[in-house]
Amino acid sequence: MDATDISTITPLELISLEEPPAMKEDAIEFLLDLAVDAGRVDDRETALDALLERENEATTGVGFGIGIPHAKTDTVSEPTVAFARSTDGIDFDAMDDEPARLLFLILVPADGGEDHLQILSALSRSLMHEDVREDLLEAERKQTVQAVLDEVVA
């Protein structure tokens, strides 16, 4: 993830400080709709199918209260990361049973090569730090969330 690209990967309209739905699939659709409403997804159903198919393969609830639903799909033309957070947490079938409070949706073009794995691993590495998680949980403005994400990839 290129540090100069945060405003294109995660523009402010892809960041929500609203409460997402409490169920996992509904929350994934909520995140997807941020990207759809921003005009970044050509076909919502195709993107949703890809996300749920990936979710069926193995949960993206990676523990530490984090869910990272993601998919490679030709229905987006550039790497896209949407963010939302849940006050009570969402059951993401994580191995550590921690409900997911920080939610990231990653959509990358099917021909995006290593972009997908790079974004996912950069995000995962940074989220291992408790202070990063706290900053994201406590941010009161979308700009703050975007700034944290910018540092994540710097």
Next chain:
Amino acid sequence: MERTVTVVPEDGLHARPASQFVETATEFDADVRLGRADADDLAPAASMLAVTGLGVSHGESVRLVAEGDDAEAALDALEAILSTPEATH
């Protein structure tokens, strides 16, 4: 004890293989850590977030280090997962 293993699954250490890897790592009485073959930093194999954070691709080599009573059995099981191409796609 440790060994170096090439990651065979097409998607790398990611999705189902990563999930199987982490679940297996937690089943043994052993503390297992892993990293790229050429890296000094090792991540806990029992953490999905840490394993995802490594971003290991197909064809890369990883170093597995295990300590504990079941260290060898754990390494055998984890090597088997990393050496198995994904069957379902």
